[in-house]
Amino acid sequence: MNAITKNEQNAITRAVLEIDVNNHAGVMSHVVGLFSRRSYNVEGILCLPVGDGRQSRIWLLVNEDQRLAQMMKQAGKLEDVIAIRRHNADHAVFQDLETFFRP
Amino acid sequence: MTETLTGAQITVRLLERQGIRTVAGIPGGAILPIYDALGQSTEIHHVLARHEQGAGFMAQGMARATGMPAVCLASSGPGATNLLTAIADAKLDSIPLVAITGQVPKAMIGTDAFQEVDTYGLSIPITKHNFLVSSAEELLEVLPRAFQIAASGRPGPVLIDIPKDVQTQAIEISQWPEPGRALPAPTANPEQIEQVAAMINAAERPILYLGGGVVHSGASTAAIELAEKASLPTVMTLMALGTMPVDHPLSLGMLGMHAARYTNFLLDECDLLIAVGARFDDRATGKVAAFCPQAKIIHIDIDPAELDKIKTAHIGIAADISEALGQLLPAVLENVRKIWVDRSNQLKAEFPLDMTGADNPRSHFGLIQSVAACLDDEAIIATDVGQHQMWVAQAYPLRRPRQWLTSGGLGTMGFGVPAAIGAALAERERTVVCFTGDGSIMMNIQELVTAAEENVNIKIVLMDNATLGLVHQQQTLFYGERLFASQFRSSPDFIKIAQGFGIAAVDLDSSTNPCATLMEAISRPGPCLIHASIDAEQKVYPMVPPGAANRDMIGA
Numbered sequence: 001m002n003a004i005t006k007n008e009q010n011a012i013t014r015a016v017l018e019i020d021v022n023n024h025a026g027v028m029s030h031v032v033g034l035f036s037r038r039s040y041n042v043e044g045i046l047c048l049p050v051g052d053g054r055q056s057r058i059w060l061l062v063n064e065d066q067r068l069a070q071m072m073k074q075a076g077k078l079e080d081v082i083a084i085r086r087h088n089a090d091h092a093v094f095q096d097l098e099t100f101f102r103p
Numbered sequence: 104m105t106e107t108l109t110g111a112q113i114t115v116r117l118l119e120r121q122g123i124r125t126v127a128g129i130p131g132g133a134i135l136p137i138y139d140a141l142g143q144s145t146e147i148h149h150v151l152a153r154h155e156q157g158a159g160f161m162a163q164g165m166a167r168a169t170g171m172p173a174v175c176l177a178s179s180g181p182g183a184t185n186l187l188t189a190i191a192d193a194k195l196d197s198i199p200l201v202a203i204t205g206q207v208p209k210a211m212i213g214t215d216a217f218q219e220v221d222t223y224g225l226s227i228p229i230t231k232h233n234f235l236v237s238s239a240e241e242l243l244e245v246l247p248r249a250f251q252i253a254a255s256g257r258p259g260p261v262l263i264d265i266p267k268d269v270q271t272q273a274i275e276i277s278q279w280p281e282p283g284r285a286l287p288a289p290t291a292n293p294e295q296i297e298q299v300a301a302m303i304n305a306a307e308r309p310i311l312y313l314g315g316g317v318v319h320s321g322a323s324t325a326a327i328e329l330a331e332k333a334s335l336p337t338v339m340t341l342m343a344l345g346t347m348p349v350d351h352p353l354s355l356g357m358l359g360m361h362a363a364r365y366t367n368f369l370l371d372e373c374d375l376l377i378a379v380g381a382r383f384d385d386r387a388t389g390k391v392a393a394f395c396p397q398a399k400i401i402h403i404d405i406d407p408a409e410l411d412k413i414k415t416a417h418i419g420i421a422a423d424i425s426e427a428l429g430q431l432l433p434a435v436l437e438n439v440r441k442i443w444v445d446r447s448n449q450l451k452a453e454f455p456l457d458m459t460g461a462d463n464p465r466s467h468f469g470l471i472q473s474v475a476a477c478l479d480d481e482a483i484i485a486t487d488v489g490q491h492q493m494w495v496a497q498a499y500p501l502r503r504p505r506q507w508l509t510s511g512g513l514g515t516m517g518f519g520v521p522a523a524i525g526a527a528l529a530e531r532e533r534t535v536v537c538f539t540g541d542g543s544i545m546m547n548i549q550e551l552v553t554a555a556e557e558n559v560n561i562k563i564v565l566m567d568n569a570t571l572g573l574v575h576q577q578q579t580l581f582y583g584e585r586l587f588a589s590q591f592r593s594s595p596d597f598i599k600i601a602q603g604f605g606i607a608a609v610d611l612d613s614s615t616n617p618c619a620t621l622m623e624a625i626s627r628p629g630p631c632l633i634h635a636s637i638d639a640e641q642k643v644y645p646m647v648p649p650g651a652a653n654r655d656m657i658g659a
Contacts, residue, residue, distance in 0.1 A: 026235065029227055037228050073408035079232040079252060 014043065014089035015064040017072070022080040023049050023056040030078050031058055040071055044094055055082065059093050105277045110239035111136035111270040112143075114203070117246040119146045121282045123174050125528050127152050127161035131178025133218060134205025136270035138176075150528060150557060153549035155182050157521040159189020160547065163198050164525020167508045168483055168533075170319070172199035172253040173525070179205045180218030183264070184225065188515060191229035193260040195512025196342060197319060199253040200260035202226075208268040209237065222264045231259030239272040243280050250283030257406040258319055288320075288405055288423030291430055295420050299377075299401050300434035302418070303333050306375035308443050310395075311335040312358070315342030315511070316380020316404055316424055323347065323504045325428035326379060332432065334440035335377065336447045338366055340387050342511045343380070345501035355447070356456075359387035360647045361493045364454035367645075367653040369447055370395050378402045380424045383413035384512070393652035403427050456497055457644065464617045467491070467566060467637050471498045473618050474536060474564055477625040483508060483526045483535040487519030487543030490572035493643040495538045517546030520563060524550060527559035534560055534625065541567040541594060548600065554630040555605035562625050563601075563632045568639040569594050576642050580657070581649075590639075601632035611635040 021027045028047060035042045044061030062068065068086075076084050108116065114137055118126070127150040130138040141149055152158035155177040165173035177186045183204040193200040207216040223235040232252045234245045242265070249261040303309055311330050317323055323346035330337045330353050337347050338358040347354045355366040367389075370376075376398040381387070388394040391413055402409070402416035403424060410419035420427055460466035464473040471494060484499055485508040486492040492509060501507050508526055510518035523537035544565055554561055568575075574589040601608035607624070611633060614620040624631050644658030 026223060026227075026233075029224060033227050070408065070412055077406070077408055 013064055015062055015068060016087040016089060016091040016093060017060040017062060017075075018085040018087060019058040019060065019075065020050070020082040020084075021056050021058055022082065023054055024080070027056065027080045028058070030080060031075060034074055034078065035060070035062070035071065038067070038071065038074070040067060046093060061089070061094050064089075105275050107273050107275050109136065109140065109271055109273045110242055110265065111140040113239060113242050113274075113276065114246065114265065114270070115140040115144050115147065116279070117242065118174060119144060120279060121246070121250055122171075123147060125150060125165060126174040126176055127158040127525065128176025129153075129155050129158060129178065129182060131182045131205065131218070133179035133207055133267050134176060134182070134203075134265075134270070136267060137203070137205065137265070150524075150553065152521065152553055154547065155185035156189050156517065157547050157550040157553065159186045159200070159202065160192070160518055160521035161525035161528065161550075161553075162200055162202075163189060163193055163518075164485065164508060164522035164527075165529040166193075166198050166200055167522065168505055168526035168529045170321070170505065172201050172250050172258075173529070174201045174203065176203050177205070178218065179207055179222065180220045182218075183220060183222040187225060187229060188513075190226060190260045190262060192510055192513040192515045192518065194229050194231065196510065197258050197315060198260065199258035201249050201253055202260060202262045204262065204264050205270070206235070206264045206266040209266045210268070212266065222262070226262040229260070230262045233262040233264070235264045236266070236269050239269055239274045242269070243276075247280045247283035251286060252283075254283070254285035256286070256288060257316070288426065289421055291403070291420050291422035291427035293430060295418055296427065296430045297434060298418055299420070300431060302375060302399065302401060303335075303377065304436045304438070308373045308446075309333070309335050309375040309377060310355075310370060310373040310398075311337040312340075312376055312378045312381050313337060313343040313346050314340045314379065314381025317343050317346045318504045320380060320405070320424040321504070322380070322425040322428055325425055325432065327351070329428055329432055329435060333435045333438050334444050336369060336444065338362075338370065340381050340384065340511070341496055341509060344496060345507045346504050348502035349500050350502070355451075357496055359389065359653065361497060361643050361645065362653070363456035363497070364645055364656055365447075365450040367647070367656060368450050368454060371654050372446070373398045376400050378404075378416075379428070380404055382409045388413065389647045389653035390651055393654065458498060461498070464621070465611070465635070465637075467494050467641055468498045470564070470566065470611075470635050470637070471495055471538070473621055474538075474625070475500050476618070477622045478534060478536065480506065481533055482506070483523075483530065483533050485509065485519050485523040485526060485535060485537040487537070487539040488514045488516045489540045489543055490568075490576065490641070490643050491538050491540045491543075491566040516543040519543060520547050520554070521550045523561045523563070524554050524557065524559050527561050528557060531560070534562065536625070537561055537563045539563055539565050540572060541565060541569060541591070541597070542571045544597075551601060551604035551606055551630075551632070558629050560628055561630050563630070565597055565632060565634045566637050567594070567597065567634060568637045568641070570639045572639070573643070575639060580642070580646070597632065597634045606630040606632060608632040608634065
């Protein structure tokens with residue numbers, strides 16, 4: 001599948017979530033576990049500390065369906081989630097990673 | 104003044120400063136430093152449960168009866184895993200709980216050490232929040248924060264896992280943090296309140312739908328005032344029973360799977376549903392698409408994630424209910440709404456709850472009403488889970504918030520006895536009645552000895568049909584009467600069991616005057632088990648079959 005078709009497909013079926021969290025052990029389980037236990041598939045995960053390291057940012061590539069708004073509300077209730085923003089699937093963050101994911 | 108204290112001493116001191124006076128738990132290796140410190144406390148009374156789940160439900164009983172966060176303690180490994188059911192139950196019913204567990208020393212975490220289990224990981228999906236504490240200093244922040252989280256917004260359980268070396272670590276303390284209290288709740292947007300008032304004023308057939316959030320918010324008086332001012336027939340969820348007295352002229356009782364016919368029929372006709380602190384649970388709505396099919400929906404809840412989760416609201420307001428109703432009340436016009444109230448009364452008369460046999464104290468409804476006749480509204484009514492729970496929900500005259508303690512969301516058999524003990528510990532002056540079944544009581548029967556030890560004023564009314572009644576009912580109705588694993592081939596002698604555990608027991612079966620025997624047992628202080636056999640063929644009716652619309656009730 002070439003990149004253009006993939007992007008087109010992503011634009012229809014996927015979304016990118018940008019989640020600012022307190023950086024401590026366990027916060028990834030809180031966020032990712034929320035999705036998995038509601039059988040909401042997460043296609044891609046990126047996470048790195050931000051600034052002085054007290055916070056991290058988690059980027060999630062998710063399938064977009066009618067439950068996404070509810071998932072974002074539930075994620076927003078997590079104590080360690082500071083902010084959550086939604087982007088379209090063509091957001092740059094996952095774009096340049098394909099070279100690392102060749103079979 | 105600077106003191107040198109261990110993590111364990113700090114934990115106990117912070118609990119004292121938090122105002123905690125009773126905790127329930129069971130010690131074990133990894134929490135022994137905290138127990139050592141707890142033993143030195145002159146302010147905190149420790150109740151020794153006989154199973155950690157019992158300790159968890161005792162804390163729940165305290166929290167449900169008082170509305171304040173309550174504390175349970177367990178050791179690592181099996182102690183922690185045994186607590187989990189009680190924590191999950193608190194999550195689903197939004198009960199403020201702080202569970203403290205011991206953990207193996209930090210250096211041993213991840214080594215499959217003796218009694219090591221990933222308590223933090225296990226508790227993520229069933230807590231509002233959880234902590235794994237990594238130093239004694241951290242306790243100063245974590246403990247108050249745990250209480251704050253448990254009590255703020257939509258309440259819920261918080262777990263604090265404390266490794267043993269953190270409990271023994273000594274640090275210098277010069278200043279104590281403020282106790283954790285509920286944060287101010289979000290207030291309702293006045294413009295939205297105006298819209299809500301306009302919708303209520305314009306509605307012809309509105310119904311007020313109260314949920315457990317009304318209890319948590321202390322908003323039952325405001326809800327009743329709203330109902331009275333605008334003449335709103337009012338339904339309650341299982342969790343909200345007691346918020347409007349069941350004999351209030353506007354009360355339609357409980358809605359949903361085991362509602363009276365008139366309740367579900369009237370909901371079918373309403374043009375406006377005002378959901379307050381309710382979450383459109385499947386047992387309340389039945390088939391969602393067919394729930395209040397003609398109604399516009401107003402939804403007020405403190406948890407924004409509940410808005411539009413099951414039903415899309417025409418107006419959704421994320422706010423504290425007391426505050427929102429306080430704003431709403433002056434904006435709503437007085438309205439006698441005669442046609443609609445008449446219609447409600449007509450359906451009530453036409454399709455009442457069938458309580459045939461209620462005049463016989465040996466029938467299920469008769470027993471419940473005979474117990475009620477021995478008590479006033481000051482009593483606390485706890486239940487276990489099953490047929491008895493639904494019958495009590497249908498037939499007991501509940502008249503005040505926090506009178507009613509029941510496991511709603513998780514539906515946990517074994518809840519009743521320890522929750523009743525907890526309620527009795529928290530509210531010593533009240534009589535606490537626990538309705539239970541022979542299936543449920545066996546799931547935490549070990550706590551009878553705790554009841555004896557604490558000499559709590561609980562009356563356990565055991566409705567014994569020698570079956571798992573709701574399973575028996577569903578197999579009879581929906582599985583071609585193929586009864587399997589729902590009838591006990593052997594039943595214990597519950598009178599001897601109670602006496603063996605050290606509490607009084609009476610058997611209504613052998614009593615020539617069951618009402619007099621009941622009255623005597625209930626008015627005698629201290630714990631007592633009251634055994635009554637009931638007919639296993641009795642069903643909880645009406646019943647909405649699972650997955651069906653509420654209007655399609657079967658039975659009675």
